[in-house]
Amino acid sequence: VQLLEEGLNFTQAAHAVGVSKRTGKVWRNGRTRSNGRNERPLVDWYGGRVKDSTTTVSSRYLSIDERIEIADLSRSGTSVRGIARRLGRSASTVSRELRRNAHPADGGYRPHRADQLAASRRPRPKRRKIRPGTDLYAYVAAGLKRHWSPEQISNRLVREYPDNDHMRACHETIYQAVYVQPRGELRRQVGNALRKGRAVRHSRSDGQSRRPRFREPMVMISERPAQIEDRAVPGHWEGDLICGTSNKSAIGTLVERTTRYTVLLALPDGHDAEHVQRAITAKMGQLPAPLLNSLTWDQGAELALHRDITASLDMQVYFCDPHSPWQRGTNENTNGLLRQYFPKGTDLS
Template sequence: MSHESIYQSLYVQGRGALRRELATCLRTGRALRRPRRMPDARRERVGRIPDMISISERPAEATDRAVPGHWEGDLIAGQDNGSVIGTLVERSTRFCMLLHLPEGKDAEHVKNQMITAIHTLPTHLRRSLTWDQGSEMARHTDITLATDLDIYFCDPHSPWQRGTNENTNGLLRQYFPKGTDLSRHSPEHLADVATELNGRPRKTLAWRTPAEALHQLLSTPNQVATTG
């Protein structure tokens, strides 16, 4: 039986107290399945970024996850979209890093925090980053100059072009619910959350954890990733 069949059984068959009990077992805690749609705040973030390079020009090795070091990124927003946390996810290992952004999505602030995070990675894991066309990435050329990380931008309103990151952001909402003040979370707490998430076994990694998959890459820098 597929995981989708199990979810549908929980959503459709549960009734009354049983339904409430079953809903608590779901990651989202919701009793109804909701279609994905782009929130108004996300629509406002989309705009023309100077000197941006389209995802259509991204190397094929990033698309098929054959080579490690290709990342996807985004912001998750808090109460009234006034507080944000940056998320970075490596496509082949699903390893995530969280950016502490107490000053919000100001492009200069995001640039500085991004550079600091990328500099913690070895050069062979700094191949590319894919982001949406949010104004927070207006300083993307400075990031590339400082880190040698090529940055590509998704087509407007196309979150599926960062599918790994979107999935990870969904997992992170367990720790950072919508409508809460994200600025209250310290860098140390963000690091703890990332460590916990990177310690979860993933089916797509043959039940290895993202941390284990990344450690293997760091131990054998010339290895080509084969995870799907």
């Protein structure tokens, strides 16, 4: 609209914003879809401005202002994770936004075009993708029964059906099918096949504040350098324990964030703070110093001697917030995979 007011003709204005003349007319005049549904114009022609397509939509969706900031930061060379931190969004949200709304001509990101595309994809109700009676439903149900994670199922679909677009489902679609869809058909079909076996999904909310866990002050994950998030430099680890029957036995797990290289710690004599500290120091001490940059752990009592670990290995230890295992998601996912080989109830001594 602004370009038209500046004297450009319709074809020139459409080309300047990176859309076809036909798309521009749809924005201006609206259209009737094949199902008979009328879509109002996306341009408030007489008001002289583009409609804000997100004014009545939940804040969990990106707004036009956020899309403009994404475009500016992306052009300036800011990384996806850097953009996500600026917006307070997850890196996957920003990455998906840039990928799915890339312009077909040059791969560039145009925020207003992206906002209109998002609005056009939003009409509800939408038909569920994973529906009973479909091949996709059968494949997902079979995968969950085999205790595959939604991420594993999604990736296997791409490999096993490379030319079949109908056999596609991202991991979030599978989670939605299990936890959200009405009547929970898939949930009843697969029972507790998901490795977590939860009846509901846990939100990634901040853990509740509580008194300090250890006598020695903890360095929290909020103080961890931002560059660790990019996984560009190896040597940053995440760790936890996998416990056996009645928590009487355990093994330690350490996962390197960049390579996903995994180290298992034998704890035959117990998994209290002293034994865990000795096991970590002995095992990690065999690695080159450049691979010992940091360790992120939850606030379990087994790491009460974290200062001794830092002193022995010259490796800073960071702690997750309470009830926030997703803050060490690489290790959490690895532990889920290991549980297929060490199911709960196993004697790990």
